[in-house]
Amino acid sequence: MSGIASPGSKMPRSILFMCGMNAIRSPMAEALAKAALPKGTYVASAGVRQGERDPFVDVVLDEIGLSIGRHQPRTLEELEDDYFDVIVTLAPEAHHKALELTRSMAVDVVYWPTPDPTVATGTRDQIVGAYRAVRDHLAGLIASRIAGRE
Structure with missing residues (x-):
C-alpha cells in the first residue's frame, strides 16, 4: 500500500498515531500531520504504555516552527475518542496492540517502522x-502517504 489516501480513495477524517509511550514518535507525527493535513482532519496520538515527555521533541519541532504545546504522553485508555479511520503504528509493540484492538473493527492499521531516537549516543x-x-522521516511519510504530496 503506497498511501493511506491513495488516488481514488478519500482522505481519512480521523487518524491515530501510536508508538510505545507517546513520548517521541507519535506526538511528533501528530504535530506534523496537524500542520500538513486539512483543518477538518482529526489527528491524535497515544502510546501502549505510559511515558514521559521528551524535551528533544520540542527542540526539533521548534526548528521547523511546530510545537506539541502542552502535550503530555497518554495511553490508549486515556484517549477521548476510540474510533479512527486509520491507525498508523510507529513501533512493533504499537502495531501488535493496534491489530489486537481492531480485530473486529473496520479500521485500517498501517505500520510505518520508525527508529527510536533514544538509542542514539554521543554528543548533544x-x-x-x-x-x-525521525522528524524528517515522519514528515516525508505524512506528505507522501497521507497528504498526497510526493
Whole structure:
C-alpha cells in the first residue's frame, strides 16, 4: 500500500498515531500531520504504555516552527475518542496492540517502522540529529502517504 489516501480513495477524517509511550514518535507525527493535513482532519496520538515527555521533541519541532504545546504522553485508555479511520503504528509493540484492538473493527492499521531516537549516543548534536532524522522521516511519510504530496 503506497498511501493511506491513495488516488481514488478519500482522505481519512480521523487518524491515530501510536508508538510505545507517546513520548517521541507519535506526538511528533501528530504535530506534523496537524500542520500538513486539512483543518477538518482529526489527528491524535497515544502510546501502549505510559511515558514521559521528551524535551528533544520540542527542540526539533521548534526548528521547523511546530510545537506539541502542552502535550503530555497518554495511553490508549486515556484517549477521548476510540474510533479512527486509520491507525498508523510507529513501533512493533504499537502495531501488535493496534491489530489486537481492531480485530473486529473496520479500521485500517498501517505500520510505518520508525527508529527510536533514544538509542542514539554521543554528543548533544548527535543525539538531536537522531531526533531530526525521525522528524524528517515522519514528515516525508505524512506528505507522501497521507497528504498526497510526493
